[in-house]
Amino acid sequence: MEKNRSTTLRVLRAYAEGIHRVRTDREATSKVLAKYTKIQDPEILRELYRIYGVKYLEPVPRVKLEAVEEVLRSEVKGNTAARATDFVDNSLVAELEQQGLFQTLYR
Numbered sequence: 670m671e672k673n674r675s676t677t678l679r680v681l682r683a684y685a686e687g688i689h690r691v692r693t694d695r696e697a698t699s700k701v702l703a704k705y706t707k708i709q710d711p712e713i714l715r716e717l718y719r720i721y722g723v724k725y726l727e728p729v730p731r732v733k734l735e736a737v738e739e740v741l742r743s744e745v746k747g748n749t750a751a752r753a754t755d756f757v758d759n760s761l762v763a764e765l766e767q768q769g770l771f772q773t774l775y776r
Contacts, residue, residue, distance in 0.1 A: 670758065681761050682770060685730055689774040691722045698722050729771050732757045 670677050691698045699714045702721075708714060737753035745751055765771065 670761075674761075678761050678764065681730070682765060685765060685770060686774065688726055688728060688730060691726060692728060695722070728775055729762060729766070731759050731762045 695718055699718055702714055702717050703709060706717070708717070734753040734757060737757055741749075741751050741753065
């Protein structure tokens with residue numbers, strides 16, 4: 670990430686813009702869900718959108734340290750000193766926040 674920070678930042682920006690599109694354009698998102706899941710039932714598509722497009726897709730794609738800690742507790746066997754902060758770097762998200770990306774997208 671250090672060598673390609675600029676590229677990684679651009680990918681993260683595009684991902685954030687995609688999240689914004691999903692969260693704000695239900696019709697287009699439902700069409701994409703229908704295409705790739707092969708589901709045509711509008712009721713099921715509405716529920717898929719509600720769950721994956723709104724409930725679990727955060728507007729700001731920050732990695733939650735407590736979630737990583739839980740994975741480490743449940744999956745890492747043995748006595749390990751691994752901490753979430755050893756694996757997570759939210760500095761790019763912070764940089765996009767400082768640039769005003771999320772404020773611009775969600776105004």
